[in-house]
Amino acid sequence: MHEIAIVNHLFEIINEVSKKENLSKISQVNFLLGEMQQIVPEIFRFAFESAAENTIAQNAILNIEIVSIKGQCNSCNKICDVKKVFYCSFCGSKDLNIINGNELIIKSIEGE
């Protein structure tokens, strides 16, 4: 349900950027969504479209790029995919530093 809250934060940034860049219409928002965040893309998109109504972002395309979870092993230093088990898939170490999967990042905002 925090999809709505995240979208509200997203719109704060959209408004800030559009003022700064003097944009009157937002056409596309490119968003990186990490799998760890447990955000449902469909709900996120629905929340975005609802929030965009009657704003400069109405009809803007929300492009969601899902970022899978990756960890860097502190023992063997290799980078591995993390699927449910947070172990290094190369050496079996549990000492993993999660380097991808937590993203809630606006990659870019397009408009005119």
Next chain:
Amino acid sequence: MRNVLDKNQDKADDIRQLLKQNQVVMFNFISSPGAGKTSLLELLCENLAPEYNIGIIEGDAYTDRDARRLIKYNLPIIQINTEGGCHLDSNSISGALAEFDLNKLDVVFVENVGNLICPTAFDLGENYCIALTSTTEGDDKPTKYPMLFRKADSIILNKIDLIPYTNFNINSFKADLQKLGVNIPLFEISCMQQAGINNVLDWFKVIIESK
């Protein structure tokens, strides 16, 4: 490239700074509804209030029922109603902290809104996050909510007295935590029976003493 929660993060960092200046340690309690957050807070207040000055921030979607349960301890309590919102954020905590006389406090306990997903995305500026779960919810919570258990600094498993009446398997619970690479203190307690609470109290005391 910009993190959507930048502003929340900035405010959370300010809060940590403010807490440090005032030598206050803040704990964020996250659990599902009904796991026993308020019961745990009752236990903590009962046992820690004689030694430490405690402030409480109560997050709740609509009511002040939890706060009213804690009034008997005569501690400063700030109620935050999120009006249906599923989590607290650093902005609401910042407002609540401003109502305390932080100089006079050692500890702030924050009871988040009952939810295992949303609160984990929002740093409140706390020093420690506690994942509270209970045996009646099932032993699959670590697998279903990895972000919470990886974020937490300790896990409190409540309602262990009810294990005989559930299919909760403590070994699979622990094995699932292992799979998440989670290696933090796990306390098995029953708030109702006051079982296993000494270890929990000691954990809090050591942290508060070393602030």
